[in-house]
Amino acid sequence: MIDFAPLYSRDVACMRYSPIRRMAKLAMQPGIIGFAAGTPSATTFPAEEIRRIAGEILEKDAQGALQYGLTLGFAGLIDALNSFNKTRRGIDCTAEEVCIVSGSQQALDLIGRLFLDPGDVVLIELPSYIGGISAFRNLQAELVGVRQASDGIDIEDLVARIEACRVRGRNPKLLYVIPNFQNPSGITMSVEKRRALLGVAARYQLLIVEDDPYGEVCFDESLMPSLRPIKSMDTEGRVLYLSTFSKILAAGLRVGWIVAPRPVIEKLDLVKQSTDLCGSMLDQRIVAECLRQGVVDRHLPKIREFYRRKCRVMLESLEKAVLPGVQWTRPEGGLFLWITLPARLDSEALLSESIESARVAYVPGHPFYVDDAGRNTLRVAFSKESEDNIRAGIDRLAQVFRRHLE
C-alpha cells in the first residue's frame, strides 16, 4: 500500500478528526441520553406531506425532477423562496441574488472559497459553530475570536480585534455571526448590535457572513421583529445571508440558500459549478412545493411548540438541580443551551464520567472556541430526547457535576 501522507495538499495535511466526532461514537451506545447531537428531531419533519408532494412531483414532471438543473438552483424554488425571504425574514431580493446550496454547510464552504486565501483573517464569535470554524480553517484562514455578551457579540472587543489585526498589516475580510439562537450558545444578538455591526463592517470594509439556521425556530412569535436578519437592514450589500430548511422542514433534504449581491452570486455560480454541477433536483422541487403549498407555514407553529416545551423542561430541570457556581443560557429559540462550569472544571475530562456513570452525552465546549478557551463549557441539546429523558438526563448530569463542585 502506498504512503499517502506526503501526497496530501497543505490544507488537508493539517486536518484531523475533531474530538467531537470521536465522542459522538461513544455517545451512540444504547441507553445513553443524548444531549450531544445538535440535529433537529426527525419527528418534527412533515413526512406525510413530503411523501404526498414527492409523489405528485414524480407523477407530473419526473423528467424535470430527475434531470440535471441549473447550478444556482431550481428557478421554481428561488421564486418560492423569495416570497419566504420577504414575508418571513424581511429580506427583499431578486432571483439573481440567490444561490441554492446543499445545506448551509455548503454555503460556508463556497463563501470561504470565494473570499479566503491562506492567512486571510475571519472574525468569529466565541464560541461559534464548529462547521463554520472547520470550513474556514480548512481553507487555512486565520480565525480571530470575538467575545460575546448575553445580548450577542461584544462590539468593543470586535473593534479592538480588528484594530489589532490592522496593526500587524492584516485587514480582516469576513465576520462570521449567527445572530439568532446561536450555535452553540443559544444567545440572540440585540437589534442595536445588529445595526452597529453594519457600521463596523462599513468602517473597516468587512463582509458579514450571517448564518441564520434557527431564526424561525423561535419560541415566542412576538419576538420575531427583533430576530430580523442583519441582511434586512443592509443597504450596501455587505451581508452574505445563509439559511436552510434543515431545521424547519427536513435535514436530509439538502436544501439551503445564500442571499448576496448579484456579482457575488455570479462568482458563486462559477465556484459551485465545478464543485457539484447542481444540487439534488428532487430535494429542491420538494422544498419548492412545500413552500408553495404552505407546508412550511402550517408546520412552523408545531415545530416551535415542540422545541419550546423541551427547552422549558430542560431549564426547569437545571434550576431544580442545585448547581452552585454553574451558569447556563436561557435561549428563546433553537435547539440547545450552553452551560458554563466553574473555571477549574474541564468538560472534556468530565464527559467520559458522564457517559459511563450517568449515561448522558453532551458536547464539550472547547472545540467551539478558536482561542483555545471554553474548557469549562458544554453544549446540551434539548432537540432529541423526550421530556422525561430530559428531566432524567439533567438530573443524572447534575449529580456528576455536583461531585466536582463540592
Add this chain to the structure above:
Amino acid sequence: MIDFAPLYSRDVACMRYSPIRRMAKLAMQPGIIGFAAGTPSATTFPAEEIRRIAGEILEKDAQGALQYGLTLGFAGLIDALNSFNKTRRGIDCTAEEVCIVSGSQQALDLIGRLFLDPGDVVLIELPSYIGGISAFRNLQAELVGVRQASDGIDIEDLVARIEACRVRGRNPKLLYVIPNFQNPSGITMSVEKRRALLGVAARYQLLIVEDDPYGEVCFDESLMPSLRPIKSMDTEGRVLYLSTFSKILAAGLRVGWIVAPRPVIEKLDLVKQSTDLCGSMLDQRIVAECLRQGVVDRHLPKIREFYRRKCRVMLESLEKAVLPGVQWTRPEGGLFLWITLPARLDSEALLSESIESARVAYVPGHPFYVDDAGRNTLRVAFSKESEDNIRAGIDRLAQVFRRHLE
C-alpha cells in the same frame, strides 16, 4: 454597492465563465437541434419505478430518509453499491473504501482538494472533460496535456510529459483519465494501455484518477470485459475510481461514488464534512433501493439500446454527408462523438453560423484542450434529439461545413 473584485480569493479571481456556457444560452432558443448538451436523455430515467420506490421509502422510514446522515454516505447504499462494483465493474472493495458523493463532479472537486496545492501538476488527456479541467484549474493546479490515439492515451507521450515535468523539478501528482467512451472524444482505452498506465503510475509515483461515468452505457454487451476499470487491476491502491448514477439511473438524483484506499477515504470524510455534512439522504435511499430491487440491472439494456440506435443514426448521417477532410470518432458507448475539421477551420467561429443559419448547436472543442489546441474540433451529442432530428441536424450541419470545405 461594494466593489467585490479586490476581495475574491486568488483561485476565484481568475475564474471566468467558459465560452461553452455562453453558447449554451444561445443554443436554448426554440427550434434549435441540440447536439451541444452532453446530458443523458430524461426519457431514459425509470420514472415510474423511482416514484414507487420514493413512496415506499417515505412510507416505511421517512424519519431516516429525511434526517442528516453520515458524511461518507448511507450504509445501505454503500452495501448495495459494492455488489454493483463487484459484479458489474470487477471492483472488489470493502465498505471502508467507498465515499458517496453528490455526483462525480463533487468527487473531482474533493479529490482535487485532497491532493492539490497551487502549482501541482495534473496530467490530463487531450481533449478531456471540461468539469475535470475546471475542478483542477480552480485549485490552481498546472494542467499538462497528454495526447490520445484511437485506442486511448499515448503512453510514450505520457512518459515524455512526466520526464519533462521532472526535468523542471515537478513530479506530477495525479493522472486524470476517462477510459470508457471518453468525454468528449468517445474514445475507449485499450486493455493493454490500462495495464501500462498502472506500470507508469507505479514507476513515477503517480495516482490515477479514473473517471468512469459511461462504462455501463456500452452498445455491445460483449465488449464489457474490455471495459473493466483500471481500478479492477490495481493491487497497489494507486487508482481513485469515480462513477455516477447520472447516466444509468437519473442525473437529478445527485449520487456518485469514489472507490479509494481506506486512508484516502478517511481524509475524504474530513474534507467532505466541512463541504456539505452529507449528501441528499432521499436521493441516496432511492438509489440504494433501485440497486437492491434490480431497477438498474433491468433498465440498463434499454438505455444501451436507446443510445446505440441514436449513435448509429448519427454515424450513418455523417457517412452520407460527404465531408472531405473531416474525421469523426466511432464510439461504442456513451453519449457523444467527436468531429475533427481540417486544421484551418475554427469550430468556435463556425458555431454562430451553425446556430443562425442551420439551427444546430454543438460544443466547440477548444475548451476541452488544456494546451490551447483543438480549434478545429467539436463535440456532437446524440443523447438528446430524436432520430429524425439527428438526421436533419447532421444534414444541416454538414451544409455549413461544406461551405467552408470548398
